[in-house]
Amino acid sequence: MEKKLGFYSTLASLVTSLLIVLLFYTLAMQKVQENMMYTTVDVYGGMVFVFILSMIVSASIWPGVIEKRMTKR
């Protein structure tokens, strides 16, 4: 069970983080086009930082949620 939990948690965290990064990227690229102060370096730097923070947050949340679901089943 532990292995499954670990796998699902990592997968869910990765997907969540990538979705957040994608959201960031989409919004940021729009900013780059609208405002000269925003550069692509800002976008890529931001993507890395957002990914790290999102992974930390989602990796803390998902295991508990998945564990509960697995127990219910």
Next chain:
Amino acid sequence: MEDVTIKIKGMMCGHCEKLIREAAVAVKGVSKAKADFKKGEVKVSFDTSATDLETIKKAIAATGYQVLEEPQACPVPQPAKEAAAIPPEEGAKGGELRKITLSISGMSCASCAQNIERALNKLSGVRKASVNFSLERAAVEYDPTQVNPKTIEKTIADLGYGVVKRDITLKIGGMHCASCAINVEKALLKTEGIASANVSFPLEQAKITYDPEHVSISDIKKAVGDVGYTASEKLEKGDADREQRAREAEIKRQRTNFIIALLLAVPISLGDMGRNLGWTFVPEILKNDNLLFILATIVMLFPGRQFFEGTYRGLKHGVTDMNLLIATGTGAAYIISVAGTFFNLGEAYKHTYYDTAALLIMFIVLGRYLEALTKGKTSEAIRKLMGLQAKTARIIVDGAEKEIPVENVKVGDIVVVRPGEKIPVDGKVVEGLTAVDESMITGESMPVEKTVSSEVIGATINKTGMIKFTATKVGADTALAQIIQLVENAQTQKAPIQKLADIVAGHFILAVHALALLTFFFWFFVGFEYFNVPITYGMGAESPFLFSLLISITVLIISCPCAVGLATPTAIMVGTGKGAENGILIKGGEALERAQKLDTIVFDKTGTLTKGEPALTDVIAIRGTENEVLRLAAVAEKGSEHPLGEAILKGALVRGIEVPDAQEFKAIPGRGVEVKYGGKRILIGTRKLMIENGIDITQVNSKMEKLEHEGKTAMLVSSDNELAGIVAVADTLKENSKEAVHELRKMGYTVAMITGDNRRTADAIGKQLDIETILAEVLPEDKASEVKKLQAEGRKVAMVGDGINDAPALMQSDVGIAIGSGTDVAIESAQIVLIRNDVKDVAKAISLSKLTLNKIKQNLFWAFFYNSVGIPIAMGILYPFTSPPYLINPALAAAAMAASSVTVTMNTLLMKRIKLKG
């Protein structure tokens, strides 16, 4: 008369036997009671016309032990309905059977084993259960998808038997904040076979209750190791030294780290800021990017490595702690600077943030250094207690003195102690006279005189003469060992107020990262443009990413779960430690919290407010002098074994009166005594005795009544049928009783007295002490219900008693205070144990509880206040409202974070300076 055997559950030792025996004997009509903890029973002889079995059982049950139903019979099995509701084991596969073996306590015969077996076999999911009575084991084969070990244990417990559990205290290494303690606790509680786990971050200890049949100590250590921390067994011998060495090593390590960080952070800051701000006094070499990179890398690799290692260990095991906050913050500042140094990222990225990374590390390491220094001081009391232990003892072997290690002293050994030496173990003096300094155990500053039959306490210091004593308690049974155990337990136990702190600390790291992410999003997409940051903030704010990143880092850095985590346990450690130094043992945070809410203090009279033994108080002469009257009374009572007679004799001897022997001693039940002395007939006793002997007592009636109104027992003395005088005895007040009651009243408490004495005596004592609420004529077994009545009125009651006779009342009360326990500190029924026989310590104990709880509240307030103010400011909440816009510098945030946990610990340490009232 009837003899019955009552089965009792929960007796563990001789002390339990004593408690139950005394509770049974205290019931009116019970003539004899004999408890046997090994058999788990008490044999009682009682008069059926005076009491019944139910009353006796009730009195025993009030001591806190479980009275099993049918005497001489095994409990009837009842299927556990609630147990069936417990979910089966998580993750278990259907069809896969598991086996467990449980140690069972409380079985008295083979049919008990059959009862358990039958009940277990009835449980759905149990394939086979067999219980071995002689081995006291149950082997159960079960389907984990249908039933779990907890259900099995509950079924056994519901039948009235116990599943044996053990306690262990482990030293936990690698914890850096309250979140770490919670991580370890969670990991332990997830482990099968662990019933409870309490992890103390400041003590670096985990107190675990586990089932040895389910989980071994190495499994427990592995569970701790799996989440990235270390666990080792606590060794009793030399533990204090080892702990001290470990603490000193940690202080040294953090000091070295701080010095390195400081030495490097100064040039890095000068160089980085000098270049960014155009400071001309800074040498050009320091402004070189490559040099700054090298210096900052050294800071990250040496003093800063601990945070990254901690983060790695945590993440590897799926746990987060404050290392992650620091690593994310400092790592981000460092990486963006490295990228800026070696890659052309554009104009905005020419600023580097090596100074931010270096200063963050420097301040956080400084915080850890100060924390290590102050944290050691909070547990100083227990280390002092451990250090009191004598290393060697001199015992008599074959008539000669032999020095042996203190651990080798056995009960019954004759120990020799010379003046100036430490008494190695507890014992009873058999030879010699001396004065002993017991201040380290009882808090009593004056040396206590010891003579033959006096009890001596291990770790106290023999001051004046040489003594020989028989060792009565050695090893873990000594008063000192028990005090250490009790204080350690109290310090590991969590106060209910800590629950809030635990919830906050448990989710703190996650919440802070989420806030940092939100902050980053806000400043990147909204704030930077909306507040026109490059214009309003100016220098160094050309890039929206860097600007948002720095604010986000500040949020990560300023948050401090440490302060929240340290607030309660450090205060409990200092409070209980300070108590132990003053002879006040508080059994944990719950007692502290309850003591805070008290409004009524109920004192048991005999032995608590009074000395508990009658003493001569008055002599009134009708004929002759007072001494002549007293002499006659003493002569008559010399052959008596009655406590009143002994008091008169003692009173005469104290006054230097010679008391010759009398002839023809005759005790007249309910009346008094008659003797022949010097050819005369001496009578001493009640009015009735005198009237029956034709003696006129009208002239002394008013004097007798006056004495009786004062709560004294007055006796008439006559010689040859002529009234000679009156002698009176009474249970006298303890030296400090009046002062103690006065102090408590001054503190705003309602003081009550509870006693089995008649109303007149009780009122008289109450009047002397200025106590208004007197609960008189209360039988020992009814004391608990009197306390209950007070509680029903909405009062929060503390009961003060000797801890043995008053056990049910102490347990019923909100806070039970056992007084004058001396070496018997492990009184189960009390939450506060006062070692000294001084009533004034009650006020001191309550003051200490209040002081500790106030300190906890202050600490929690500051910790929450700091975080709830610091985090929003770090997020930039003041930016729109201040001109020039205000943002906290990350380095300043690191300094504030370091200061917050140190402030909480320092605030706690201030408690040490306060003198206890009372």
